[in-house]
Amino acid sequence: MTTAESLEHQTRASLYIPSPARVIGVQQMTDLEVLLQLAFDNGRPLDHEPGQFVQVSILGVGECPISVCSSPTRPDHFELCVRRVGEVTTHIHKLEEGDVIGIRGPLGHGFDVAELHGKDILIVAGGLGIAPARSLIQYILDERERFGAFHLLYGSRSPSELLYREDLTLWRQSPDVNFHLTVDRPDEQWRGKSGVVTTLFKELPQLNPTETMVVIIGPPVMFKFVVLEVLARRIPQKSIYCSLERRMKCGVGICGHCQVNNIYVCLEGPVFKYGQLKALREAIE
Ligand SMILES: Cc1cc2nc3c(=O)[nH]c(=O)nc-3n(C[C@H](O)[C@H](O)[C@H](O)COP(=O)(O)OP(=O)(O)OC[C@H]3O[C@@H](n4cnc5c(N)ncnc54)[C@H](O)[C@@H]3O)c2cc1C
Ligand code: FES
Numbered sequence: 001m002t003t004a005e006s007l008e009h010q011t012r013a014s015l016y017i018p019s020p021a022r023v024i025g026v027q028q029m030t031d032l033e034v035l036l037q038l039a040f041d042n043g044r045p046l047d048h049e050p051g052q053f054v055q056v057s058i059l060g061v062g063e064c065p066i067s068v069c070s071s072p073t074r075p076d077h078f079e080l081c082v083r084r085v086g087e088v089t090t091h092i093h094k095l096e097e098g099d100v101i102g103i104r105g106p107l108g109h110g111f112d113v114a115e116l117h118g119k120d121i122l123i124v125a126g127g128l129g130i131a132p133a134r135s136l137i138q139y140i141l142d143e144r145e146r147f148g149a150f151h152l153l154y155g156s157r158s159p160s161e162l163l164y165r166e167d168l169t170l171w172r173q174s175p176d177v178n179f180h181l182t183v184d185r186p187d188e189q190w191r192g193k194s195g196v197v198t199t200l201f202k203e204l205p206q207l208n209p210t211e212t213m214v215v216i217i218g219p220p221v222m223f224k225f226v227v228l229e230v231l232a233r234r235i236p237q238k239s240i241y242c243s244l245e246r247r248m249k250c251g252v253g254i255c256g257h258c259q260v261n262n263i264y265v266c267l268e269g270p271v272f273k274y275g276q277l278k279a280l281r282e283a284i285e
Contacts, residue, residue, distance in 0.1 A: 015252050018057045018102025023095050024077055029163050033128075034093050035069075036080045038103070045075035046103075050135035051110030051243055051271040055251045056080065056092060057102035064088040065248045067270075068106065069131040071138035081131040081163060107251045108270050111136055111215065111241060119213045120148040122204070124226050126155045126197050126218025130163050132243050132270075133217045137171070144176050148211060151178045151204055155197025155222070158185045178204075197222060201229045209234040217243045227274060240274035 025037030040046075046054070048068050057063040070079035082092045095101065113136075121140060125133040133154075140147050152171060156162045162183070171179040180200045182193040193200070197218070214235055216226050223242060230240055246258040246265040258265040261279075268276075 015104060015107065018055070018063075018104050020100045021103045023097055023099045023101070026095060026097060029081065029165070030161055032161075033081055033083050033163055035164075036082065036092070036095065037077050038080065038101070039077040040103075041100075045072070046078040046106055047075075048072055048078070048106035048135075049110030050113065050139045051132055052106040052108050053132075053251070053270060054080070054103050054105035054107060056082075056088070057104070058088055058091045059102070061091045062088045063102075063104075063249075064092075065107070065251055065266075067132035067135070067243075069134045071135050071142060073139055073142035081128070081134075083128055104251065108266055109268060110271050113139060116140075116213050117146045118148065120150070120208060120211050121213055121215070122151045122153070122207065122230075123215045124153045124197060124218070124230075125216075126222040126226075127157065127161070128163070129217035129219070129222075129243070130154055130156075133215065134164060134167065136215060137167075137177075141174070141176055149178065149205075150176065151207075152180070153197055153200040153203075154179075154181050155200070155218070156181075156183050159183050159187055159190045159192075196225070198225050198229050207233050207235065209236065209239075213239050213241065215241045215243075237275045237278070238273060241271055242274060242277060243270045244272055244277065245270060 019040055021038040021040050023036055024039050027035040029035050053065045053067045055063045056066050066080045066082055068078055069081045082089055084090055084093045123133050140150055171177050180203045182195050182197060182200055184196055186194040212235055214230050216223055244265055248266050249255040249257040251266045253264045253267040
């Protein structure tokens with residue numbers, strides 16, 4: 001087998017056969033979300049694009065798709081933020097440092113970072129949407145000279161549900177990103193902004209419609225209202241990216257679980273241009 005053939009074989013195999021990955025760090029972020037740091041024992045990088053996902057398998061329990069929340073510019077290990085909702089994710093929450101799990105992927109299409117180079121960037125993230133967004137945020141911060149202005153808006157339901165608190169502090173202090181944060185339901189201790197994420201648009205300077213690319217990641221209801229704000233600033237539809245979560249099983253275009261109209265979200269997404277999604281009304285309503 002030539003080197004090229006061997007590489008292609010490995011890539012194809014990684015779609016179907018889980019590779020063992022070791023938990024090298026665990027951080028409980030909230031009551032429901034845990035951050036896992038993982039590395040393959042043979043030291044190879046995951047080699048993903050920001051916005052791609054992996055299928056995580058727990059032996060004897062099952063598999064589930066999880067977005068990679070760290071950047072490929074930090075190849076020593078990769079990170080996953082997992083919300084506990086059911087059987088597989090409950091088992092993921094029981095993992096400890098040194099445990100080994102199965103990883104298939106990276107899967108799907110992420111952000112076309114080459115298209116983003118040279119542009120002003122606006123990322124709007126809501127709730128767990130900050131997880132896939134973080135991979136792109138880290139990428140932009142690590143490759144800062146390749147981008148123009150960088151604006152980041154993040155909305156969470158409540159202060160206790162805020163994710164990546166250490167990153168939030170860094171982003172708030174960094175001159176490299178114009179970062180604004182809000183919560184829908186403040187508590188007595190909260191000293192920051194309150195209101196839905198669209199209220200943060202008033203913090204933005206005037207956006208240059210031809211030079212700005214926008215990334216929206218969050219629940220469908222947020223997506224609808226954020227798109228209205230963005231279109232009102234004359235940003236063309238072709239400059240708006242969004243990431244779409246559908247129920248998935250195989251993650252590789254075989255089972256049909258993720259199908260919306262004629263599109264398999266696991267293959268063509270989860271990252272789409274707004275123009276593509278508009279045609280898929282079911283996906284955003
Ligand atoms: C491309 C993609 C990326 C994802 N990235 C992340 C991530 O970064 N972090 C994360 O925590 N989760 C992510 N998810 C969701 C995650 O895959 C599901 O929460 C997981 O499959 C649930 O498995 P389970 O066995 O624990 O729960 P199940 O027992 O299968 O389900 C428990 C409950 O969760 C609901 N549920 C199951 N799957 C989904 C889903 N896809 N969306 C919404 N509700 C669901 C079910 O309706 C049920 O109410 C992603 C999903 C996709 C498709
Ligand atoms: S998850 Fe099986 S076809 Fe997409």
